[in-house]
Amino acid sequence: MKRIYSLLLLMSFSLIAFANDSVKEERKVSDFQAIYMEGALKIIITQGPENRLSLEGANQKVLDAMTTTVTGGKLKLKFPDQNFGVRLPKATVYLQVKNLESIEVVGAVKVFSKTPLIANHLNVELTGSCEANLMVEVKHLEFQSTGVGSATFKGQAESLSVNMEGTGKLNAESLQCQTTDVELEGFCKATVCADKKISGHAEGFSKIRFTGNPEVNQLGKSDFSKIKQIN
Incomplete structure (x- = not known):
């Protein structure tokens, strides 16, 4: 035995x-x-x-x-x-x-x-159930997501542009930004930082949360979406 x-x-x-x-x-x-x-x-x-x-x-x-x-x-x-x-x-x-x-x-x-990705302009695009966790030091960051993907960004960007459709999630609270534009559609959730100016729109059942004390410029939502400042 x-x-x-x-x-x-x-x-x-x-x-x-x-x-x-x-x-x-x-x-x-x-x-x-x-x-x-x-x-x-x-x-x-x-x-x-x-x-x-x-x-x-x-x-x-x-x-x-x-x-x-x-x-x-x-x-x-x-x-x-x-x-x-x-x-x-x-x-x-x-x-x-x-x-x-x-x-x-x-x-x-x-x-x-x-390591931090250093660039003038960086475009990040997710399609499907992808996941991104990136450190960046850029002048402009453009993020696009379609599907159920999720992304986390840390570091610095002079400007951030977000366009999401589906049920994706974005955590960019630790990405120090001057100006931020967020466009959401569906059931998306995005948490961003904006020190000078923020704009965008949330459609469907989406949620935009932002930190900082920016000038709010054309930031709107549909009836069932939410926008919240979380300082």
Whole structure:
């Protein structure tokens, strides 16, 4: 009996070790200023002296299923949820960028930044059930969301423009902004900061919350939406 228990314990340790044995691969990429990611991915972005792309997956089949191309200054990475009818485990993308102007993610992508993303203009667009958690230092940040995505922004921006449809959530309370414009439609929720001026409109059952003591400029809502200052 003890021998059987020992064998079972050894098999369990082997399975755990096998499960944690991921495969990594680095791919060469030409210069790009925009990224488009599609599928079930986790993306970790840092800003550095050169563009670099590394992939990590449970096995080689996962990495082989990922396609990467650069056209017109845009890095496109697509990862299907299934391969020949078999659901694939999620993969992780490690991305180092020199200059980044646009992030577009579709599907079930989760995107994070380990360092502040410094730029004049940064556009972030989520479609589906994506999630973004980014630190930024920009002059203008433009955020668009369609679906059930969620986003958190921290850092600084001279101006922020928000356009959301569906049931998405935005937490930008820790993003220090001078001027902010928020347009919501559906069941969206947005918490933003505005030190000088705020404008926008909430349609459907949406909610806008804002911090700061800005000048309110054409900030309106429909009958069932809400707008609240939360200083």
